[in-house]
Each structure stands twice: as structure tokens, then as C-alpha cells.
Amino acid sequence: MTTDDLTGGREVVVTQARSHTERGILRRWAEEHHPGARVVGIGPNGEVPSALGEALHGDDTVIVPARVAWVTPEPEDSGAVGKLTGLATSAVMRMAWSPLHPSMARHRPDAARVVVGEAATVADLVSRFVAQESGRPGSNGFTRFVARQAVLACDRAERRILGDRYKVPRRMVEQITSSSRFTALVDRLARQTGTPAAEVEQRLESCLHEMAAVQSPPAIDVFRAMMGPMHSKAWDVQVDESGLERLRELNKEHALVFLPSHRSYADPLLFAEVLHDRDFPRNHVLGGNNLSFWPMGALGRRAGIVFIRRTFGGDTIYKAAIQEYLGHLLAKRFNLEWYIEGGRSRTGKLRKPRIGLLRYLVSALEERPELDAILVPVSIVYDQLHEVGAMAAEQRGAAKKAEGLGWLLGYFRDQRRHIGTARVRFAEPFALRQALADAGPGRAQLEKVAFRVCAGINRVTPATATSLATFALLWAQDRALTLQQVREVVAPLADYLEARGIPVPIAELRTRHGLRMTLDRLAEAGVVTIYDGGTEPVFAISTGRHHVAAFYRNGALHHLLNRAMLEIALLRVGDADPDEDIVEVAWRELARLRDLLKFEFFFSTRREFRAEIIGELDLVDPQWRTRVADPADVRGALRQAPLLVAPGVLRSFFDAQLVVADRLVALGEEPMTDEKEFLEDCLGVGRQMLLQQRVDRADSVSRELYATAVRQADNRDLLREPESGAAGAPLADRRAAWLTEVTAVIHDLGRLGELQRARLEVVLGSGETTTVAASAAAGAVVPPAGAQQRAEGDSGVAS
Known part of the structure; x- marks a missing residue:
């Protein structure tokens, strides 16, 4: 409401100024628009003067919040450098050192705008204070509450100028700790842990300060300007615009919880830019504190990143702080974002979801029955990634490099080269409360909800030209293919996916030029080798790069x-x-x-x-x-x-199970006691079996695949005898039975592989002019007419 609606009372203008210049601007504005009103200033860091408490007398006294915002036009998209320069200029003006304000006011008087928050009477503020914090009117707590409300009201008014993208929280820890909920939480934890209430309160507040993001529009712009090179040059971005508009409507009533797939360090930066460009409020991104090193940590917290300890074991108070913080964010309708896999995928396909944060979110909702959250599965997929080589090396046994300033500079350097397109797509959102009801009670309830998220991500993840091209080359193993032969493998895959309604990049797969560009980009990244010393170029996976190729292929499996x-x-x-x-x-x-x-x-x-x-x-x-x-x-x-796709899709996973089963059989009746040591043994034996051609492909020699196979074995009680002793047959016999079962599936995949090779002998044999009759005489299955047509030329296919 406006002050015109609040008739009959005197006015108090509550200002927030950082400099003498801003105070002068606000004083002149108050004299013009609210003559006779008392002007009370609160400090830029929330300091509350005694004059404010003295002014809060009379129920009909009207409080009018106001402050100065230095506003510059949103930078136009004039290339990456121009955009980043504009962002930096805008950020500098908004967070300029106060002695610069006089010069700014002289040279850019149009940039200084007075933003006015919604006015309220003292009576209205008292009602809110009692309802939210169970406080006593006239106390110091009430004065601080009024100051916080003035800041929030100005924030909302400023967003009408800057857009919802700059919706930021203010003094969140103070809001949480001053509420009646917090007092009750302290008492409950004190009883639960046997710790004095004063110590519990101090630890809770410390944990909240440690994790709470302290956002500000200038810091957001500085963060965008600094981190933009980590994604702006590497990829063009395609976005599911209709999905975002649907989410915009939902966000008017509920907080959104974005749960994207995790492929790259750049995921949260790229996704934040997608939302910012479309005027969405900035998400609170929950991430591990391994990335909180300088300058990422200090600046990231001010741009919305919530750094969570990677491990906190049985720390009951820290867990309670997370739960309370998440609940408060939902209540204030701030959107959340975290990566449900927990870390980046090392294999290119979704990992098992981590449900720890989801559990805290559900607990927060249980304590706030009036709230709900909308879960939004998000697919982020890239044509290529610069960092995939390092992840592939980890699969072969290399140690993960620690993040730090040196790592960050190296990452910036790598990201300067353009490597294709990033695609952001949104699955059907769903309400968390209803999803919990659909999942039913029981221990598996949260896992069912998390699996629903992952299934949604998979459903909307597009097949890329990179994934299908690497599928074709890995399928051929170490055999080089001509461009036409690659097309011959890719074309039926594209036909099949289109028949399923799955989007595929037509131009990059259906034309010789598009497919050649895809292969050339893979060659530039060192994934593919091109030999052109013969009659025509041939393409193959580069030596030692099978894991990298498998990462891209697995995105479509x-x-x-x-x-x-x-x-x-x-x-x-x-x-x-x-x-x-x-x-x-x-x-x-x-x-x-x-x-x-x-x-x-x-x-x-x-x-x-x-x-x-x-x-x-x-x-x-x-x-x-x-x-x-x-x-x-x-x-x-x-x-x-x-x-026939089964060998290309499944062989790596069953080869990994074969190695793990073989190593368990070698243990006989002995339990598997050290998983890390066991996985190292599997890596060594896997390499040996690859050299002996007992496993089919190099990308199956993978720490992550072996770790998943160990989970399969654990689920079958094959790591050790169960404590209950209810497994039945001896452990060695059960391990041998699993090995036999996996071996039989691998045999079936080999038979299907022979069928597929026979079908495609027309193009993978002695040459592209091989006839159907010759192939049939050799015992091959006659290929479909479309395959023969593609083998003989480009008839019917745009080139």
C-alpha cells in the first residue's frame, strides 16, 4: 500500500545510506515527497539507532522505507568481452566506495534512484512481529525487526527496477535466530544432546553463519563478470524456453528446488546465467565446501552459493542448522539448487542419487505443514567438456586433483576454446509432498522420490551428435571407419531415436558436412584420430581415449x-x-x-x-x-x-561385473574387507584381462564401474557372509553362480555382436562397394534396403 492509503498518522522515513551523498539525496527526496516527516537513518550494515525506537510511537504512525540504488542499464549482448565489461561497470557502480559517490552523482545523476519500499503502520508491524517472533512491542527486538522489514521492503522495491534476478536474502541468520522457532529448537537440542542451552545456541548460530549465503546485487554482477569465462566462450547455450515459462508461473506460489544433472564444474555458473538472462530469482546453490577456497569462497557466498561441509557425521547441531536454514529459505520462497548425484558424473551417465539434502528438506517441510516445494529435474548436457580427460584418468586409477587457485587458473585457460553446444532442458516438475505420498511410507520413500527425479532428467536429456558418433566408433572397437561407415552406424540409431520421439540434431547427423564437423571437433579434443594418408580419411578412437569417448557415448545410453x-x-x-x-x-x-x-x-x-x-x-x-x-x-x-544395440550399450557394464565377480571368486570363502584395495586389484586384473581379450573394451576398465559392480555384489550378499546367516548356499558357491550368470550374458552379447557385424559387413567389410549378394554368400544377414542405399551413396540424404 502507499502512504496515501495510510491516512491519519504521522510519517517516519527510514533511510539506508552509505555516504553523505546518499544521505543528501534521501533528505531532499523526503522533503519533497513527505514534507514534515521525521527522517531516521539505519546503518549500511544494519546498525539500529536509538532514534528509531523513539520514533515507533502511535499505532497509526506510518513507516516509509527508502534508499538509493545506483542503477545502470543491463549490458547488451555485444560479445563475451563487451558483456563482461558491462557487467563489471554495473557492479562497480552499485558497490562503489562511498567517497566516489559525489563524483558519480555529478557525472551520472540519472544513475542515482531513490527506491521506496511499501509503507506500513506501527500497528501492522507490531502484528507481524508478534506473529513471527512472539516478541514484545516496544522492546529492542521490535526496533530491530522494524529495521529488517525496512531493508526487505526496499529490496522488493529495488527488484521492480532491477528485475527478479536480483531477489536476494537479507540478514537471514538474524531472522532465524530472532524467531520463536529458534528458541524452541535450542531447547529441544539441549534436551536431546545434554548440552547447555547457551552452548547449543552459540553453536547453532555459528553453523548458520558458516553456511548462509549473503547475496547482494553488486556481488552477483562481480561474480558473473569473474566467472563468465568459465562457460561463456566454451559453449553456445540452447534452453527449453517453454519449460522455464511454466516454472515462472509455479514460482509465484511455491519455492522451486532445481535438481540438475552434474557433468561439469561449469554447471552452476552456466545455469545461473540461463536463469539470470530470463529474470529468474537467483538460486541458493548448495555445494561442497571443497570449492570454498579464495576467491571462490568469499565471492561465491555473496552470489548465492551455500557451502556445506562434505562430511559432518553425527553432528546433530550442524544437521539441525541445515534443516532450519532450508526451511527458512522455503518459507521466504527463495529457490534452491543442488546436484542430486552429489558430484560430477565420471562415466557420462547419471550416478546414484544422494538423498541426504533431500532428507533435510523433507524434515523441514514436516515442521512447516503450510509449506510445499516444487522439485524440478534439470538436464544439462554438453557436446564436449574440457575436463572430461581428467575424469577419465580417475577411472583408470589416477588420483583426483585437489581444487585450488592454481586449478582454477588452469580451468579458465582450458575454457577459452569453443567446443560446441550446451543444452538445458526441464523435466515435468512435481510437488514434493505429493511425491512422498505417491512413494508411500517406508525406508525406500526418499529413494523413490530421488529416482523419480533422475528418471525425469533422463527422459528429457537429448541425444547429441557427439554421443552417437562416439557410440559408432566405440562399437567398431579399434577398427577405423570411413565417414560413410560412421554414417551407416549412426543413421539407424537416429531413425530409432526419432521414432521414439527423442530429439536428435538432424543437421549434425544426417549430412556428411555435419557429421564430419562433429568428428573434427572430437579430433581437435584428441578423442578421435583421423588418418588421411590413403584414398579417403578414416576415423578411430585415439589411443588411451576410450574412457573419454565412453563418457560422451554414455550420455545417450x-x-x-x-x-x-x-x-x-x-x-x-x-x-x-x-x-x-x-x-x-x-x-x-x-x-x-x-x-x-x-x-x-x-x-x-x-x-x-x-x-x-x-x-x-x-x-x-x-x-x-x-x-x-x-x-x-x-x-x-x-x-x-x-x-542391434545391446553389445554397444551393455558390454562395458557386464565386463566390469565379470572382473569383480572373478576377483570375488578368487577370494573363495574369505570376506572382502577393504574396498579401496579391492578396487585397485580389479583395475590391475581388468587391464590384464583386456590385454588377454577376456574383456571386450578398454572403457570397461573403470574404477567407477567396478565400484557399482561391488554394490551389486553387496546387494546379493557376496562381499561377506551376512550376519543373519540366512544366505543359504556357501559364499564361494554364490559368488561362482554370479560369475556364471554374468558370463552367460556376455556370451549373449557376443552373439548379438556377431549378428550386427554380419548385418553391416556391407559397409564394414572390404569396401563400400561390397554387394548384398556377396555379403549374403559370406553368411551375413541381408541388410535393410535403406542401409544398402546409404552405403552406395547419398541418394535421398542431404549432403
């Missing part, structure tokens, strides 16, 4: 997972006895594969999974419903399918 599992199931059905129920055989095989892969991929509910598999079967054989249920028909359908 979730789209191919059900298809790959169906292919193995159909192969088993083709082997079935004619008297067996082949439908039962198929579902039994799919259930077995799902169990073997449940720690590698996110699966839908069993009912949804069944519908997805039937949809896949429609693509493999559109006439399957009209055929007699006969194994021979199933074998024929499998041979005539336009592509």
Missing part, C-alpha cells in the same frame, strides 16, 4: 537401454524349447537383466517398464501381434531388425 535388454530377451526366446511359453521366457529374462543392471540405470515402475518393452517390440517387429508365438519367428524378427 538410457535411451537405448530397454531396446538392448529386449534384444537379449529375444535371443533367449529364440533359443527356447518349442514347448516353453516364450512370453514367460521373455519376461523372466527381462526381470533377470533388470536385476543385474539396477545399480547402473534408473528403471520405471514394473508396470511402466512392461508398457515400455511392448512399445520397443512394436519398433522391432510391428507385426508381432499377428504372428504365431514361435521361437523361429522371434529369431527371424531379431535378424531383420534395422539395428
Whole structure:
């Protein structure tokens, strides 16, 4: 409301000034717009003068908050350098040293604007104070409350000028610690821990100060200007604009909790810029305190990063501080952001979700039944990453380099080269309370919600040209392919994904020029080797870069997972006895594969999974419903399918399980006691088995894949005898049974690989002019007509 609506009372203008110049501007404004009003200034850091308390008399006294904002036009997008320069100029003006204000007022008088917060009567403020803090009117607490409300009111008014992107919290710790909720929390923790209440209060407040982000618009602009080079030159950005507009409407009523996939250190910086450019409030980004080194730490906290300890064990008070802070942010409708995988993916596909922060968020909602939060799964995917080489090295056994100033400078240097496009897409958002109800009670409730987030991320993650090109080259293993041969592998993949409704980059996959550009970019990054000393260029994965290529390939594997599992199931059905129920055989095989892969991929509910598999079967054989249920028909359908993806999708994961199972069998009845030592042993044996060609591909020799296989073994009680002793067969026998099961799947993948190689012999054989008849005479399956057409030239395909 305005002061015109608050008739009958005297006025007090509460100002916030940082300099004599600002005080003069505010005094002249008050004399013009509120003649006769008393002007009381509060300090720039929230200092509350006694004069304010003396002015808060009379219920109908009107409090009018005001301050000066130095506003410059938003920098136009005139290239990366121009934009960063404009950001720096804007930030400098907003946070300028107070002695510079007179010069700024002389040279840019239009930049000094008085922003006026919503006025309120003392009676209204008393009501709010009693309701929020159970305080006593007339106390020092009430005076401080009025000062905080004046700051917040001016913040809201300033956002009307600067935009919602500059919605920032003010004095959050003071707001939390002055509330009645905080007093009750201290008492509860004191009883729970047996610690004196005064000590609990001091520790709680210290924890809150440690984690709370202290945002300011100038600091945000400085942070953007400094960190912009970490992403602005490396990628063009494509954004799901319609998804963001839907979120804007939801944000009017609820706080949003953005849960993006995590591929790069640049993720939060790039995502923040996406939101800023579209006038979204800045998120509170929850991250590990390993990145709180100078200058990231000091500046990051002022730009919205909440640094959380990476480990805090049984520290009950720290956990309570996190929960209270998250609840307060939700109550004030500040948006949150964290990366549900916990850390960057080392393999290119989503990792198992970490549910610790989700647990604290749920606990915060349980204590605030009037609140809800909207979870927003976000996919951030890149054509290429500069840092993927270091992550791949970690998979081969190298130690992770510690973050620090030297690391940051090196990262800046790497990010100067453009390497493609970053794509940001939003899955369907959902309310947390309803998701908890849908998941049902029990220990797995939060995991079900987290899996729902991850399934949403996978659903909207696009297939990139990089992922499909690396799929083709890894599928060929160490065999170099011509450009036409790469197209021959990629084209049916693109056809399949389009039939599934999954967006694929047409220009980069359907034309010779686009695909060649993709391969050239991979070659510039050292992932692909191009040999052009013969009749035409040929392409292969560079020596020692298979893990890097696998990172890009794995980003699309979730789209191919059900298809790959169906292919193995159909192969088993083709082997079935004619008297067996082949439908039962198929579902039994799919259930077995799902169990073997449940720690590698996110699966839908069993009912949804069944519908997805039937949809896949429609693509493999559109006439399957009209055929007699006969194994021979199933074998024929499998041979005539336009592509077989199972070996390329699943072999790495089963090769890793093979190594872990082999090492457990070698232990006999002995328990696995040291996981780190066991994984080192697996890396060594995995390299040996690769050299012996007992495992199929180099990217399967991976610490992360072995760690996931260990979780699979633990789930099957294969690491040690369970304490209950209810496992049944001896430990060595159960380990051997798992090894046998994995070996059988690898055998099936080998058979499917032979089928696929035979199908594509027309282009992967002696040359692209090989005829269909010659291939058939060699025992190969005759390829579809479309494959033959693509092999013979570009007829029907734009070039």
C-alpha cells in the first residue's frame, strides 16, 4: 500500500545510506515527497539507532522505507568481452566506495534512484512481529525487526527496477535466530544432546553463519563478470524456453528446488546465467565446501552459493542448522539448487542419487505443514567438456586433483576454446509432498522420490551428435571407419531415436558436412584420430581415449537401454524349447537383466517398464501381434531388425561385473574387507584381462564401474557372509553362480555382436562397394534396403 492509503498518522522515513551523498539525496527526496516527516537513518550494515525506537510511537504512525540504488542499464549482448565489461561497470557502480559517490552523482545523476519500499503502520508491524517472533512491542527486538522489514521492503522495491534476478536474502541468520522457532529448537537440542542451552545456541548460530549465503546485487554482477569465462566462450547455450515459462508461473506460489544433472564444474555458473538472462530469482546453490577456497569462497557466498561441509557425521547441531536454514529459505520462497548425484558424473551417465539434502528438506517441510516445494529435474548436457580427460584418468586409477587457485587458473585457460553446444532442458516438475505420498511410507520413500527425479532428467536429456558418433566408433572397437561407415552406424540409431520421439540434431547427423564437423571437433579434443594418408580419411578412437569417448557415448545410453535388454530377451526366446511359453521366457529374462543392471540405470515402475518393452517390440517387429508365438519367428524378427544395440550399450557394464565377480571368486570363502584395495586389484586384473581379450573394451576398465559392480555384489550378499546367516548356499558357491550368470550374458552379447557385424559387413567389410549378394554368400544377414542405399551413396540424404 502507499502512504496515501495510510491516512491519519504521522510519517517516519527510514533511510539506508552509505555516504553523505546518499544521505543528501534521501533528505531532499523526503522533503519533497513527505514534507514534515521525521527522517531516521539505519546503518549500511544494519546498525539500529536509538532514534528509531523513539520514533515507533502511535499505532497509526506510518513507516516509509527508502534508499538509493545506483542503477545502470543491463549490458547488451555485444560479445563475451563487451558483456563482461558491462557487467563489471554495473557492479562497480552499485558497490562503489562511498567517497566516489559525489563524483558519480555529478557525472551520472540519472544513475542515482531513490527506491521506496511499501509503507506500513506501527500497528501492522507490531502484528507481524508478534506473529513471527512472539516478541514484545516496544522492546529492542521490535526496533530491530522494524529495521529488517525496512531493508526487505526496499529490496522488493529495488527488484521492480532491477528485475527478479536480483531477489536476494537479507540478514537471514538474524531472522532465524530472532524467531520463536529458534528458541524452541535450542531447547529441544539441549534436551536431546545434554548440552547447555547457551552452548547449543552459540553453536547453532555459528553453523548458520558458516553456511548462509549473503547475496547482494553488486556481488552477483562481480561474480558473473569473474566467472563468465568459465562457460561463456566454451559453449553456445540452447534452453527449453517453454519449460522455464511454466516454472515462472509455479514460482509465484511455491519455492522451486532445481535438481540438475552434474557433468561439469561449469554447471552452476552456466545455469545461473540461463536463469539470470530470463529474470529468474537467483538460486541458493548448495555445494561442497571443497570449492570454498579464495576467491571462490568469499565471492561465491555473496552470489548465492551455500557451502556445506562434505562430511559432518553425527553432528546433530550442524544437521539441525541445515534443516532450519532450508526451511527458512522455503518459507521466504527463495529457490534452491543442488546436484542430486552429489558430484560430477565420471562415466557420462547419471550416478546414484544422494538423498541426504533431500532428507533435510523433507524434515523441514514436516515442521512447516503450510509449506510445499516444487522439485524440478534439470538436464544439462554438453557436446564436449574440457575436463572430461581428467575424469577419465580417475577411472583408470589416477588420483583426483585437489581444487585450488592454481586449478582454477588452469580451468579458465582450458575454457577459452569453443567446443560446441550446451543444452538445458526441464523435466515435468512435481510437488514434493505429493511425491512422498505417491512413494508411500517406508525406508525406500526418499529413494523413490530421488529416482523419480533422475528418471525425469533422463527422459528429457537429448541425444547429441557427439554421443552417437562416439557410440559408432566405440562399437567398431579399434577398427577405423570411413565417414560413410560412421554414417551407416549412426543413421539407424537416429531413425530409432526419432521414432521414439527423442530429439536428435538432424543437421549434425544426417549430412556428411555435419557429421564430419562433429568428428573434427572430437579430433581437435584428441578423442578421435583421423588418418588421411590413403584414398579417403578414416576415423578411430585415439589411443588411451576410450574412457573419454565412453563418457560422451554414455550420455545417450538410457535411451537405448530397454531396446538392448529386449534384444537379449529375444535371443533367449529364440533359443527356447518349442514347448516353453516364450512370453514367460521373455519376461523372466527381462526381470533377470533388470536385476543385474539396477545399480547402473534408473528403471520405471514394473508396470511402466512392461508398457515400455511392448512399445520397443512394436519398433522391432510391428507385426508381432499377428504372428504365431514361435521361437523361429522371434529369431527371424531379431535378424531383420534395422539395428542391434545391446553389445554397444551393455558390454562395458557386464565386463566390469565379470572382473569383480572373478576377483570375488578368487577370494573363495574369505570376506572382502577393504574396498579401496579391492578396487585397485580389479583395475590391475581388468587391464590384464583386456590385454588377454577376456574383456571386450578398454572403457570397461573403470574404477567407477567396478565400484557399482561391488554394490551389486553387496546387494546379493557376496562381499561377506551376512550376519543373519540366512544366505543359504556357501559364499564361494554364490559368488561362482554370479560369475556364471554374468558370463552367460556376455556370451549373449557376443552373439548379438556377431549378428550386427554380419548385418553391416556391407559397409564394414572390404569396401563400400561390397554387394548384398556377396555379403549374403559370406553368411551375413541381408541388410535393410535403406542401409544398402546409404552405403552406395547419398541418394535421398542431404549432403
